[in-house]
């Protein structure tokens with residue numbers, strides 16, 4: 001008897017007229033940037049089996065900024081991106097999106113819905129689909145399972161895809177299969193797949209690796225054009241590219257911020273010089289030992 005009562009109670013709760021099902025409830029995505037900062041990373045620590053991948057890391061990114069994150073292999077760049085996007089949990093510290101969204105108590109999907117888009121180094125477009133279809137799929141999956149199944153594109157959505165095609169320079173290739181695009185074009189398409197859902201913060205991992213000089217130049221233009229309206233964090237090893245786009249560069253070393261400033265300031269920073277020269281001389285030594 002009490003089982004039936006419980007079932008009735010739970011059905012009543014599910015269909016309460018004053019609430020909507022969680023998967024239909026709109027997410028409050030308003031981001032409070034009154035203090036001009038959109039991302040606060042404070043005293044973040046993360047160890048893997050005793051190894052400190054992130055070590056009392058502090059980082060503040062202003063709304064609309066294009067920030068480049070550099071650092072040697074193993075400095076903690078990817079781990080930091082993983083923590084911001086909810087892929088990995090840190091041991092301590094705090095990460096806020098604006099003043100109002102604590103990212104550490106949210107999952108990956110919720111963080112993406114808040115407006116944080118991430119692009120990994122390797123493009124993962126649907127090669128058998130056209131450029132347009134790739135963008136359409138991203139637009140719909142962003143809206144959840146139910147709308148994806150039943151919806152057709154509205155004129156606003158078609159306009160949105162057209163805007164994105166123009167931004168990423170692929171308007172003339174909309175009916176081409178994504179698999180037929182060049183490596184650079186695939187990277188731009190994937191950036192476009194993030195843009196259709198109108199993110200506030202984009203995290204982009206090594207965008208120009210493997211690109212031709214011309215594609216690299218076009219990517220620099222694309223990323224600088226996105227900043228302002230959006231905030232863009234780029235992880236990159238190509239220093240010439242970083243110099244061409246960055247106003248502020250952050251150098252990570254052993255899970256902490258080693259230096260921050262313009263590219264000129266970074267290149268003349270004594271700590272940075274010592275770390276990089278130290279690594280170069282270590283490489284020279286090991287090459288000498290191997291020869």
Ligand SMILES: Nc1ncnc2c1ncn2[C@@H]1O[C@H](COP(=O)(O)OP(=O)(O)OP(=O)(O)O)[C@@H](O)[C@H]1O
Nearest residue numbers: 048049052053071072073074075076077078079080
């Ligand atoms: N899941 C994990 N388990 C154990 N160690 C890890 C794990 N993820 C990262 N690490 C270690 O944490 C350190 C930081 O790695 P991370 O990938 O963040 O560096 P990175 O700056 O992105 O380097 P790269 O430029 O090579 O991509 C490295 O020493 C790495 O081996």
